[in-house]
Each structure stands twice: as C-alpha cells, then as structure tokens.
Amino acid sequence: MRILVTGGAGKVATSLRSRLVADGRVLRLFDLVHPPEIDGAGAEETVLGSLADPDAVAAACEGVDAIVHLGGQSKEADAGEVLRSNALGTYHLLETARRQGIKRLMIASSSHAAGFHVRDAATYPDGLPAALPPRPDTLYGWSKAAVESLASLYVDRFGLDVICVRIGLWFPTPPQNRGLATWLSPDDGARLVEACLSAPSPGFRIIWGVSRNTRRWWSLAEGEEIGYFPKDDAEVYAAERIAEFGEPDFDGDPELNRVGAWWCDWPLGRRMG
Template sequence: MVTQRVLITGGAGQVATLLRPRLVRPGRVLRLLDVRPPAEHPPTGGTAAPAEEIVSGSVTDLDAMVEACRDVDAIVHLGGQSREAGVEEVLRLNAYGTYCVLEAARRAGVRRVVLASSNHAAGFQGRDLAPDGDLPAAVPARPDTLYGWSKVAVEAAGQLYADRFGLDVICLRIGLWFPTPPGLRGLAMWLSPDDGARLVEACLATTGRGFRMVWGISRNTRRWWSLAEGEEIGYFPRDDAEEYAAQLVAEHGEPDFVGDPVLNRVGGQWCDVPLGESY
C-alpha cells in the first residue's frame, strides 16, 4: 500500500542519484521526473525494494508537471540548470521551471514543496556578517552569477506561492552536496549525502507551515553558516567535513577562512566567474 508519493524533479541528476537510495521507505513511492531516464537504482544496502515511478518530461512543460503531480504528497524540486550559463537558459530552466513546478503543485493540491536553491543566491555575502559563525539562512540575496540570480527568482517564487496560495515551501540554500568535500571550501560548506537525505526527510516531515529558508550543510567544524533554521524543522546533521581536513590541507595548504575571498564569501570563486560563462 502506498502511504506517501514524493515527486523528485531532476530525478536523473547527480543529487537525485545520491538521494534516491537514502529515501527508500516502506510504503513510499518516488516519482522521478527528468528529460532523460535515471540510472538503475543504486544499491540500498538493505533488503527494501525501491519503489519508483519514472516520468519523462521537463520542468518547463506545465501540462506535464500538472500530470506528474497527480496523487503526489510532496515535491522535491531538484531539476533545472545547475551551472552558470547564458541568461535565457538559466531563467528558462530555473525561474520559469520553478514557476511550472509551483503552479502545478497548486493546481494538483500538493501542499509541501521543497525547492533546491543555492549558496550562489547569496554568493557575495561575506563572513563579516557572521563573526560568530552563524550567517542566517535568510540572509538577503546577493547573487554572484546569472545562475545565482535565477536561484533568487526560485526563492521569490516560493515566497509568492506560500503567501498567495498557502503552499508550504522550504527553500534549501545548498552548499556543496557531494560524496566528499570538494576542496578547502568544502570544509565549511559540505553537505554529505547522508545529511542531504536527513535534510530532505526533515523537510517532508515537519509540521511547520508557510515559507522557510534553510542552509544545506553538514555539521562541519569550520562552518560559518547557521544550523538553527534547519534545527527548527527537525534537521540535525551528523557528518563533519573535518574528517577530510588532513588530506585537503596536505593537497591545498592551510585555509584562511577570514582573509581569503574564495573562502570568506558565500559564493567563493563563483564571484569571479564572468557572467554567462560556465565555471
């Protein structure tokens, strides 16, 4: 018997591939929407058989999104453009694509939507705003790229649909969601695969209402972004990038999270990428 159906957009993408085996639960069905088929389900490490439904479609196709939302309890919106690109591409896939997701949710009666935003929506914010290591998740937007600008539009659309239509929207300003921390910046901003799943589970389970913003990071020793907003929805990360510190320092040198602009700005080196050029 199906007790919960979760629609994941971008179901064939890197993050969804990390997430899928970690969301397997008895009675839960993952409906995966993407323009390409997802890889075979990764091993779960247990005996539970994955329950997945594959839907071919784009987040920019409103009719397809409405159909994909049929009988869905919640949406995890991971689809879109994940890198810096030309303005038409990032706005079509991220801004308009998110509109289609939210509008489809409204039409289909789906109340809970989790939106994948990005640290690059606030990329030019700096550590000077968080001397005690607690930069708020809802720090005002300061995008570092056209991609970051498109994620500000994602967040604003989520706020609109929460305020006007009563959807419960949680925006995740994701740090670096990778199997291991990618470079020194990851010592502060890493989101481990297991903590990523814990974060999504908290978003699906919380009883809070309205619009919320949460940093998507692990419990990293060198973090300077707040975990308070995540804890408010039941997200308690367990992993720490410090496990990889010795290896990263040996490879890249001792990090300076105060004086190095790559490390003391939210968006890091993306702040220096020419607009429209892929990093």
C-alpha cells in the first residue's frame, strides 16, 4: 500500500513516519523541501512540489492508494495565502484523487475551524460534538472550514471517503495548561491516522484530533465510530504544567473555555508567530 503524506517534511509528518511503518507499506512524502532523516523510518519515497501546482500534485498522487493530507499553511496569514495554501491546495488534491481513483483521504482540519464554540458541559456532558457547525476564529480557521465543506462536496458528488480531523495540540508533550484538555499525543496521532485509513466506508466524517485526556471537553464518540481509541492522557503532565501556568479554569477563562482559546482575541490582520 502506498500512502501519500503531504507536508511530508513538517513536524507532524516527521513524528508519524516511524509510527506508520508496516509490512508492504510505502510512505510517499510530498513537500517543498526534502524531509529530514529519521531513525526507524520504513519504506519511503520523496516527491518535491507545491500543493498550489496541480501538475506537481498529479505527479505525487500517481500510483497512490490513500492520502494523509497534512500540508498547507499552519498559522494565521492573509486571506490570499491561507486560501492558496489550504483551500486551493486541497482542491487540487481532491480533484486529482477523483481523477486517479484514489478513494481514501484523511485531511488535517483544525480546531480553529470551530474556534468560537465554547465549552458547554450542561448541554454536552460527553464533550463538544466533532461535527459542530464551523465557527472559525481566524482567516486560517476559515480556510480549514472551507476545506471541510470542499471535502463534503467530493464525498457527496464523487463517492470519495474523506475524514477531516479537527486537530487540537499535536505535540510531544502538552503545551501550556490548555494542553491538559486539547493535547493529541504523537502515539495517539498515529492511532488516529491508522483508523482513518482503515475504517470501512466512512463517507464524510469530522472527528476531533485529541487524546483521552482527563480534562478533555471534546467528544471522542465520533472518533470511536471509525475505530480511533486514544490511550494517552495529558494528566501525567498536570503537576508540571500547573506549577508553571497555574490551575486552569476550563469553565470560566475565555482563553481556555473556547475551542480556539486566545486565537479568538487576535486581530485578523495580525500574523501569528
């Protein structure tokens, strides 16, 4: 099985490469630059190019069985940049998949596509549903909401199977005390990708990309429906994070009780470093 991984030189893809090693599996890494060398990598190929170039995308997809789409602009930028890198780039990928008969895609959306939703334990005791309507907190989040709607179109019109993952904080350890709720560990990230690749006929789905954190307030139900059962819990880092950042208030603090946290407060014109 050959899997195209866009954004193949990025941090998330780099953390996945050794975790996705399997007999008979080849990862084709697609990016603007060569991916770093890592220990434990399996069979790999590298294709250089841009998601903004439909010919490069077509070449990268040749002979591919499934796609893990991690590439694009990952921070706030102006409208032209986020639309070119994320919406247009994803269009090129989906259109190429349609033309080449590639049916299965996992697409990295973002929690920022739903950033202005607020924790509501009374209404959602098991956590905010993954498929809440978009409430983007930035132009970046808006571009990810556009990607989700585009994926839905390609599922409904052309019969693709596409799972969009509203990713939380995918880091080696949970950053700040916000990460106690929204962390996605690298090992759970790999479990999530495997579930997205193997779920039978999922159609169009949106799931949260989050670990089984004790303080989690995003639902795991939608992920479990496709076979994603995370194992890691940010609580093992709680004492360290609280000592540095204080006890988090996920009910009342607007930097913690909104999906998009402080991104909801930043001016649209400001680039996020």
